[in-house]
Amino acid sequence: MKKFKILNNLNYTDDDIVKVVNDIHESGYGKLESVLSKTLCEDLANAADDIEKDKLKLIEQKSLITKTLSKSIKNGQIFIRNVILDKPELFMPLIDLKPIMLVLEKIFKDIFILDGLGISKSQKITKRKFTITPPHVDSHIVSPNKNHILDIVACICLDDFTKYNGATKVWPKSHKSGVLVHKDPKYKNKIPSGAIDLICSKGDIFFFTGQTWHQIGENRNNKRRWGILSHYKRWWIKPSMDYTKCGKNIFKKLNDTQKILLGFTSRSPSPTSGRLKTILDISKLSDDYEKAITS
Ligand SMILES: O=C(O)CCC(=O)C(=O)O
Numbered sequence: 001m002k003k004f005k006i007l008n009n010l011n012y013t014d015d016d017i018v019k020v021v022n023d024i025h026e027s028g029y030g031k032l033e034s035v036l037s038k039t040l041c042e043d044l045a046n047a048a049d050d051i052e053k054d055k056l057k058l059i060e061q062k063s064l065i066t067k068t069l070s071k072s073i074k075n076g077q078i079f080i081r082n083v084i085l086d087k088p089e090l091f092m093p094l095i096d097l098k099p100i101m102l103v104l105e106k107i108f109k110d111i112f113i114l115d116g117l118g119i120s121k122s123q124k125i126t127k128r129k130f131t132i133t134p135p136h137v138d139s140h141i142v143s144p145n146k147n148h149i150l151d152i153v154a155c156i157c158l159d160d161f162t163k164y165n166g167a168t169k170v171w172p173k174s175h176k177s178g179v180l181v182h183k184d185p186k187y188k189n190k191i192p193s194g195a196i197d198l199i200c201s202k203g204d205i206f207f208f209t210g211q212t213w214h215q216i217g218e219n220r221n222n223k224r225r226w227g228i229l230s231h232y233k234r235w236w237i238k239p240s241m242d243y244t245k246c247g248k249n250i251f252k253k254l255n256d257t258q259k260i261l262l263g264f265t266s267r268s269p270s271p272t273s274g275r276l277k278t279i280l281d282i283s284k285l286s287d288d289y290e291k292a293i294t295s
């Protein structure tokens with residue numbers, strides 16, 4: 001069985017990686033420019049459009065129950081989870097993209113997993129009663145200490161992100177504030193000042209820490225704005241999606257890094273297993289899917 005293809009021809013240098021890691025520590029966010037080719041981004045964005053059409057049709061026919069998507073649409077965002085399972089050939093090679101791995105290794109200095117991956121698009125709000133998702137953090141707790149970053153979000157920009165089509169907003173240095181902005185009564189009906197728009201070109205990848213305040217920007221010109229949002233966490237945090245349920249056909253095509261990211265080597269042992277530790281060395285993981293998820 002052939003593995004998922006590896007994406008080569010990525011544009012970045014070791015210095016770029018060092019700089020973006022420093023920026024993330026210093027400001028709570030950072031950006032790598034022109035990493036993926038424009039044609040690859042266009043292909044992925046068109047595939048995202050197709051997935052969106054399919055899902056919306058299924059929602060209309062009431063044959064798809066997806067609270068995440070239906071809820072997000074109302075708030076000026078199309079957010080579709082699990083595209084790595086819907087179209088694995090296209091999206092799986094992106095979870096372990098080399099420059100993203102290099103950045104995360106330097107920040108976590110520990111094993112990390114994929115918490116969740118979704119495609120996200122800012123959508124013009126047509127109904128008055130809906131409002132854009134407020135500023136928030138993606139982490140569950142604040143962890144302002146540089147060595148205690150629990151999670152990182154990486155966004156691969158498939159379209160240009162501009163001031164007018166809903167570029168993501170971040171609050172520089174908010175990662176050190178110790179405040180969960182969406183839970184703080186001070187910001188209940190008040191947008192904090194100091195946000196900047198993450199203006200990007202298609203092919204750029206930006207990162208922010210899980211505790212950095214951020215918000216999807218409002219799409220005012222109706223121009224498409226797809227991003228692939230991948231959320232990575234330290235291995236001992238329960239991920240929001242159990243990707244070990246991906247099935248044997250996908251499992252067989254994963255490389256070792258992808259297996260680690262999808263949680264196959266950080267499953268708690270089954271009661272019948274003789275295993276003591278939660279972390280399993282990748283060399284000990286069975287190639288047989290059933291064994292891999294029951295040991
Ligand atoms: O797509 C974006 O700009 C950000 C979306 C976001 O913050 C989220 O889905 O948690």
Ligand SMILES: [Fe+2]
Pocket residue numbers: 136137138214
């Ligand atoms: Fe978020």
